[in-house]
Amino acid sequence: MIFDSTPTRVFRHFFLVIGCLIVIVPIYFVFVASTIPLPAIFQRPMPLLPGSEVIQNYYQAIFHGGRGLGGARAIGAGVMLQNSFIMAGGITVAKIVVSLLSTFAIVFFRFPGRSILFWLIFMTLMLPVEVRIVPTYGLVSSLGMLNSYVGLILPLAVSATATFLFKQYFMTIPDQLVEAAKIDGAGPMRFFSYILVPMSRTPIAALVVIQFVYGWNQYLWPLLITTERRFYTVMIGLGRMLNAGDAQADWHIIMAITILSMIPTMLLVLGMQKSFVKGLTEADK
Amino acid sequence: MVTGKSVVFKNKGLPYVLLAPEVALTAVFFIVPAVQALLMAFYREDAFGLSRVFIGLGNFERVLSDVRYVQSIWTTLGFSVAVAVLTMVLALFFASLANNVGKKAIYYQTIIISPYAVAPLVAGVMWFFLMSPAVGVVAYFLRTLGITWNHSIIPWQAFTLVVVASSWQRIAYNFLFYLAGMQMIPDSLLESAAIDGSGPVSRFWRITFPLLSPTTFFLAIVNTIYVFFYTFPVIHTLTEGGPNNSTATMVYRIYRDGFRSLDYGGSSAQSVILMAFVMVFVLIQFRYVERRVYY
């Protein structure tokens, strides 16, 4: 450890605090806007300290939603957060289970067609959902999966990110472990479940964060396939509320839902910070 | 050839069984729709798919002879470079500061990485709210300073806004990698330099920065791909590609021409062109990552 001189130390903390402010200040203003009544948002300047409507605004956001979410039949952010949770969770689980199996096959076996199959999976990195969305819609519709969680999840569970991350990680596992397993007479699946999966906790943790955030943030796909309000995710809800047309958007409620939508992913990222950072930086480089 | 272990299990059927779910998902939800989408690039079709005329490379000719499309290629590249440079410089700066503050680093890290969890759509909404010429609080303070902020007509302001909003969110990811990279540099190297009388700045340029060059290279590519694909919601909520096309990136054009203007042929041709671009980047990254395994 090298000890800085005092001016250097002050310099470091000063700029780090500025860095933190860059992150916090925009979120702070959103928070302030979520605690004041709608007309106050249009004041010049907007109030700079949180107001007194925290409970009303968030209560309305969670249980009743706002304009754009459908009057009497409106759903609140509570339902939308739950849908986002199911969708993001589903994508995470499906992606990790499927990729663990396939990557295990790619790395620990030799078989005809191995390269081709790997490239097939790898190609999915090159075309984001936006590009193939219309045919995918047709397909999902003909499978009867519109307005269903499975329709929200499966098309997005296709991506090579996890396969890629696991592959890099598996390559660092010493050959001796495989040798030892073989000498002990352990079959491949025994090796997989008792050695490989437990050893892969770090990349799995990183992927839980990455995939969950990815699923949580989806916009275009759920927009297209959910026509029933009870399947709205929180991102769709926000999009709907912003589209006020000629009427006034409910900015205070939008801001409250914006804050609510950040909480789950932030808790996940920060709560799993250590393993997330480790998994990401060790395997992906 | 794809690398694998030199010591492997022997089993004929098992690997196929293991791969089946992934391959099935990929085939059904990726290959089939993607091929359909790409085929559209060679047809002229009405919105409802009632008439279909094969026109060969007609859509490509049309797209590439459109000066605005060519402009959007440059916009995409400029946007990528701007976001990559801004995020990497700031992330490197903050990481190098945080790397040497001991235990307190975790507090700074916690705050600086939190925007990773913020959805691009939400980041767009947030910056829209802050910068709107009418209600935006930041726009208001800029005006009291005598700066007119109106990104709906001034192209450079619109461009700046999408760069700032995307970068705000993206610094987190770069910061993580730089910090991790720095923590892997042996203390002894830096200590011996310190004993030789190098100050923190000189140590950074002589030792830390060169040792981080693999990280820098990796981030440059990852950031480029990120900008190519994932900044779509930011542009969608903030500028919708305007004013006068100045923030329309390639992916935004694909969305706008296909999804809003119902020009599926032109949009698909653009997808093919975009894919060619991205393939180059991904191949570079892939080669690089593959090579690292033998280090």
Add this chain to the structure above:
Amino acid sequence: MRKIALLVCVVLLLPSFLFAAGEPEEVEPEFPLEIEMWIGLGGALGEEIERMAADFNAMQDEYLVNVVEQGDYAEAMTSAIAAYRAGNPPHILQVYDVGTGTMHGNPEVVYPVYQLMEDYDRPFDTDDVLDQVTAYYSDLDGNMLSFPFNSSTPIFYYNVDAFREAGLDPNDPPETWHDIEEYAEALVGTGNYTAGFTFQWPSWTNMENFSAWHDIPMGTLANGLDGWGTEFVYNIPEHVHHMEALADFADRGLFQYGGRGGDAGPLFTAGDVPMYIASSAAYAGIAESADFEFNASFLPYWPEIIDSPQNSIIGGGSLWVMEGHSDIEYEGVAEFFEYLSSTEVQASWHQFSGYLPITDSAWELTREQGFYDEIPIHNTAIEQITLSEPTDNSRGIRFGNYVQGRSVILDAMEAIFAGDAGAQEALDEAVQRGNALLREFEETVAR
């Protein structure tokens, strides 16, 4: 081996489990039959449409109209097209003005409204419908293909408090663009405003309606109403003059561009810009969020182009019935349309939203109810649209690929207002790009 079997099972069962979770809770009964209506209006207007559907549902028990807010207009249309391609389109789709050409160009997709009402013996009196509205939605033979629902026209709103403060008479609003210039100078001179005027939907207010209001063409063949062979001509001197003037106003700080679509709204409602050209349907939103008194009058005109203005044209949306459903469902659609076109429903929708009353009788009823004494602004819009007998330049517009076509015009306007291009040069380029889009559309629909 058992472990893999288990895993594979989990993976394969996972979807079906989730699918089960996502299955609609109630199995669809025989009756009421569900009729899907996809709309592109959100917010308070979307909710009002849902309320109207709910009233209809309560009136009878054979049909259940399910209103789905599908995002904005473009998203609603794309979703419906994707659904059509997949074989399950909604029964009713709300299509915005710029999408009208696409629907007209694909008659196979559409069950024409006049046909529907005839087939199911429902009254549909097109003579009662305002001429400007009929023209916009009829085919070459004068048959209404879609059900006019939310039509609006731009009017000129102004901040009465601001006028008073600047010493301007709020009872004598500007009539010509020269007046606008003068008023804007006075308003900006007070130092309280960032600019004198702004407008929303820039192409709709200052290109499409500008043309009709001044009786000049935007395109040939009656702006496309008479055939797909239409060509844009909006680079003629009158348009160039207007764009040059706007660029000059922008340069002098009299005009602030507020963005595409309705983005300019908050500039007016927040009190930054006291004069505002916007849809008559923007009334409710303004009334709700402006804390100043405001009024509205006719659109401004250039006396050097026309002695007295012609008439303005509509925008907004209409309801299209899509092919691919059974007779008994269409019967329900026809019944629903009969309900929607009833004078009471039309009048109440007009009064709630600021959209025009589509029929003379709804206009009449609203007048009798004394609504215009209370809110005279709503009468302004309809008087303006019926100001004179419409000409070929002021019946409406119908251009193919006009979603892109309009965006081409907006590109040009933005370049002109920012001072990046001269008006003539930018409009020339736009006409060229626009015509290429028209020719592509013509080829696609020629089948």
